[in-house]
Amino acid sequence: MVEKILKKINWLGHDGFRIDAGKVIYFDPYQISSTVPADIIFVSHEHFDHCSVEDIKKIQKKDTVIITNEASAENLGGDVRIVKPGDRLKFDGIEVEVQVEVVASYNINKDFHPKASGMLGFIVTVDGVRIYHAGDTDLIPEMKNIKADIALLPVSGTYVMTAEEAVEAALTIKPVVVIPMHFGCIVGSEKDAKHFAEKLSGKVKVSILSKEQT
């Protein structure tokens, strides 16, 4: 099932993803060309490259649910649900049930994403497969308790974990597959993703996705 869901995950660049799994789920759409309407949009925090009103407008329908933190919600309209780490939500659909666990996401060796700001990571369960979107985070102690089949982890350094730190995060979480993100836009390059993959070789499967072209 993990492989089946993996095929439905499209990388939109930076921290943006679209999962086409019965419901159309987006994470942090930014500079997207995809206009597939969203059922659920997860926005990890209020920074412009995660909470992009312009991009959200491209995919938001009347009944699209946006799940985010308080600071991001101030800039958004529609069905916006403010959540915080520890919250759990469930969406029943005809085709698929989506479960959500909200987790913390913050810096420990820099100040861009302070813990007190309530920025978010998400664990979304689709068809029994747990997908973890880490948001803009460092290697934080909470990761010891994160159970995920597929982990989307930042690898660029500067504002988030370095590739080396992300390797530690992957070894801590031990997902079936890890997908590097937060490179190729603003900061970081594919080199970081490749370095990350090399270091995890033989330990955790790494899938470097190509940015979706539409």
Ligand SMILES: [Zn+2]
């Ligand atoms: Zn940020």
